[in-house]
Amino acid sequence: MLGEFDFDVIWRSLPYLFKQGMTFTLTITFTAMGAGIVLGTLLAMMRLSSFKPLAMIAGGYVNLIRSLPLVLVIFWFYFLVPWIGQWITGAERPVLVGPYLSSFITFTLFEAAFYCEIMRAGIQSIPRGQVAAGYALGLNYWQTMGTIVLPQAFRNMLPVLLTQTIILFQDTSLVYVLSISDFLGAAAKIAQRDSRLVEMYLFAALVYFVLSYTASHYVKRLQARLAIVR
Amino acid sequence: MAMIEIRNVSKWYGEFNVLKDCSTTVDKGQVVVVCGPSGSGKSTLIKCVNALEPFQQGDITVNGQSLCDPATNLPKLRAHIGMVFQNFELFPHMRVLDNLNLGQTKVLKRDRATARDRSLELLKRVGLEAHAQKYPGELSGGQQQRVAIARALAMDPIAMLFDEPTSALDPEMINEVLDVMVALAKEGMTMMVVTHEMGFARQVAHRVIFMDEGSIVEDTSKEEFFGSPRSERAQQFLSKILHH
Numbered sequence: 001m002l003g004e005f006d007f008d009v010i011w012r013s014l015p016y017l018f019k020q021g022m023t024f025t026l027t028i029t030f031t032a033m034g035a036g037i038v039l040g041t042l043l044a045m046m047r048l049s050s051f052k053p054l055a056m057i058a059g060g061y062v063n064l065i066r067s068l069p070l071v072l073v074i075f076w077f078y079f080l081v082p083w084i085g086q087w088i089t090g091a092e093r094p095v096l097v098g099p100y101l102s103s104f105i106t107f108t109l110f111e112a113a114f115y116c117e118i119m120r121a122g123i124q125s126i127p128r129g130q131v132a133a134g135y136a137l138g139l140n141y142w143q144t145m146g147t148i149v150l151p152q153a154f155r156n157m158l159p160v161l162l163t164q165t166i167i168l169f170q171d172t173s174l175v176y177v178l179s180i181s182d183f184l185g186a187a188a189k190i191a192q193r194d195s196r197l198v199e200m201y202l203f204a205a206l207v208y209f210v211l212s213y214t215a216s217h218y219v220k221r222l223q224a225r226l227a228i229v230r
Numbered sequence: 231m232a233m234i235e236i237r238n239v240s241k242w243y244g245e246f247n248v249l250k251d252c253s254t255t256v257d258k259g260q261v262v263v264v265c266g267p268s269g270s271g272k273s274t275l276i277k278c279v280n281a282l283e284p285f286q287q288g289d290i291t292v293n294g295q296s297l298c299d300p301a302t303n304l305p306k307l308r309a310h311i312g313m314v315f316q317n318f319e320l321f322p323h324m325r326v327l328d329n330l331n332l333g334q335t336k337v338l339k340r341d342r343a344t345a346r347d348r349s350l351e352l353l354k355r356v357g358l359e360a361h362a363q364k365y366p367g368e369l370s371g372g373q374q375q376r377v378a379i380a381r382a383l384a385m386d387p388i389a390m391l392f393d394e395p396t397s398a399l400d401p402e403m404i405n406e407v408l409d410v411m412v413a414l415a416k417e418g419m420t421m422m423v424v425t426h427e428m429g430f431a432r433q434v435a436h437r438v439i440f441m442d443e444g445s446i447v448e449d450t451s452k453e454e455f456f457g458s459p460r461s462e463r464a465q466q467f468l469s470k471i472l473h474h
Contacts, residue, residue, distance in 0.1 A: 132282050133319035137333035137385065138309025147332060152323050 009196045010203045013186075021186030022207075028182070029169045032107035036168075037161060039108065040115025041154075045145065047120055058116070065113035071174055077106040078178055099178035111168050118160050122153030159223040166215050170208060183207065232291075233258045233389050233420045234279055239288035241274065248274050249285065250444040256389070261421045263431040263452075266441035267467060272424045273316075275441070276391050279422065280311045293388055309337045312382030312390040316397050318374040320366035326353070326377050327362040330384045338385065345384075352380040356410050372403030379410055389420040396427055426471060432456060440464045 010017075046058035065073065081102050085095030097105075126149050134144035154161075173184040181189060184204050191200035234256040241249040248271045256262045264272045277283040279290055281297050281304050290297045295307055320329050330349035334340045340348070353359040356376040358369075366374055375395055382390060392411065396404045408430050415421055415434035425431070431438055431452060438455040440448040440463075447461045459465050 127317075127319075129315055129317055129319040130321065132277075133313075133315060133321070135282060135305070136280060136308055136311075136313035136315075137381070138305045138307075138337040139333065140305045143336050147336065148321055152321075155323060 005199055006194075006196060007199055009190065009194050009199055013190045013200075016190070017183065017186050020181055021183035024181065025169070025172050025183040028104055028107055028172050028175070029165065031104055032111045032168055032172075033165045035108040036111035036115045037119070039112035040117075041119045041150065043112060043116035044119035044123055047116065048123060062113045062116050065110055066117075070110060070171055071177055073110050074103065074106050074174060074177055077109070078102045081105060099175070099180050103175045103178055103180060107168070107172065111164070114164055115161065118157050118164060119153060121160075122157035123149055125156055126152050155226060158226060159219050162219045162222070163216065166212050166219070169215075170212060173208075231258050232256070233260075233293060234422060235291045236275070236279070237289050237291075239275070239278060239285050239290060241271075241278065241283070241285040241287075248444050249278070251288070252441075252444075252446050253288075254439055254446060254449050256420060256422050258420055259418045260436045261415045261419075261423065261434050262437045262439060263435040264422065264424045264439045264441060265426060265428075265431070265467070266447075269443075270441040271444040272439075272441045273393050276393050276422055276424050279391055280308045280313055282313075305337070309333065309385055310388050312379075312385060312387035314375070314378050314382055314390070314392045314395045316394040318366070318371070318378045318398070320374055320378055320381070322366050325363055325365055326358070326369070329366065329377060330381050333381070333385050348384055349380075352383050353377070355383075356380045357406075370403060371399045372406045375399065375403075375407045376410055379407070379414075383414075389422070390414065392421065392423040392425065394424050394426075396425065428456075428468075428472060440467065442467075 043058045043062060046054045047062065049055050049058075078099065081097045082094035085091070085097060086093065089095060130148055130152070131144055134148045139147070172182055175182050176185045176188065179185070187200045187204040191197045232255040236252055236254050239249055239252045240247070252271075252275055254262075264276065266272050274283055278285050278297075279292065281290075292307060292311060295302050297304070297307070320326075321332070324332065327346070327349055330352065331342070331345045334345035334348060335342060338345075350359055350362060353362055356379060358373060358376055358380070361369060361373065361377075366377065369377065379395075395411070396407055399407065404427070408427060411421075411423070411430065412434050423430070423435075435452045438448070438450060438452055439446055440455070440459070440461070442463050448455060448459055448464050450459075455464070456468070459468060
């Protein structure tokens with residue numbers, strides 16, 4: 001039975017799968033991780049602000065995003081971003097954004113909500129006395145956050161942030177709804193063209209599994225190493 | 231001259247009245263010990279002095295600057311008031327030396343070399359220059375608290391606040407911290423110290439403030455306080471802690 005399969009198709013399409021597909025998948029994963037953590041940290045600081053309107057805006061945003069299915073958000077942003085662009089720039093027509101830029105914006109904004117909750121837990125895990133000690137030295141809010149609270153919060157939460165990134169890595173495959181050739185999209189295209197569905201999807205699953213499993217293994221080792229001596 | 235002046239300060243946590251109309255002054259070069267049973271508001275009072283805790287009524291002036299005046303730059307004022315915490319509150323992700331450098335470079339805008347020299351000088355003074363490159367977690371409690379005192383001194387403060395500096399320490403480490411504090415007091419540092427260490431109070435305090443249930447019950451000279459406290463509550467308190 002296995003003889004009917006043509007695993008050679010994988011070998012033949014490797015350059016396309018990795019050079020095009022995996023490059024896009026990793027680019028969007030790391031971009032959304034970087035930008036998402038920065039934005040998420042700002043959102044977390046807003047949520048913890050004693051200035052209520054700021055806390056409510058950030059809280060509303062995070063709760064909204066976290067209550068919507070990712071595919072829906074991808075669609076919404078794809079159709080909405082051109083109109084928002086038009087509104088901001090005052091152009092006559094909707095601004096042409098295209099699926100690529102749209103997907104980067106979507107994943108950054110979507111993941112920011114999840115990173116926000118992780119950073120919020122991280123910031124709250126730092127004893128209040130640390131903040132008091134910063135203020136007592138004469139540091140202002142931004143200096144206290146930047147030099148005392150956030151470095152410790154980030155360090156405490158690094159394993160969780162990375163685990164969320166592994167989930168993000170898998171979720172990026174949903175860009176197929178915008179017909180983008182990410183790794184899974186590229187594999188699907190070959191599968192359709194050569195009618196090798198089983199082989200290609202098996203291979204794609206194997207690659208996602210190996211990468212995710214290896215990454216989470218290293219996260220676990222990192223976690224053990226990072227515990228701060230208090 | 232009054233370095234710290236506390237006038238009719240009251241504070242509430244919701245319905246709970248933690249500080250009731252507290253007034254006192256600490257003159258330049260004076261050492262004032264604040265004592266009293268737990269929950270009497272002494273830690274809260276000392277945290278009000280550098281505005282780490284807000285209060286609803288009254289006013290506090292430090293070196294002539296009012297905390298309630300909107301024109302007062304609080305971070306700048308705090309930079310000149312050293313504070314030592316019960317739980318040390320060293321920054322665990324920074325080396326000892328960097329703990330001392332942080333405020334100097336970020337707030338006082340000293341260049342790195344100057345800050346470093348000052349830090350090492352102060353670490354030497356508290357007997358810990360050999361530990362400059364260690365992380366706080368590698369030090370004992372007593373050593374950490376001495377680093378915390380050095381960190382506060384690195385800002386060249388005009389006054390020092392101590393919030394139960396020895397309460398979290400193992401008994402055998404209390405003296406190494408008290409020795410540093412006694413030396414400071416003898417140099418003429420203005421100090422406000424919340425502590426139960428009556429030995430320290432007897433040795434260097436000029437005045438003793440006794441608090442109970444949010445009020446300042448006694449505010450007298452050391453001699454008078456240990457000789458014949460006027461309030462019954464202070465007598466009870468003293469008889470309880472001096473037997474041990």
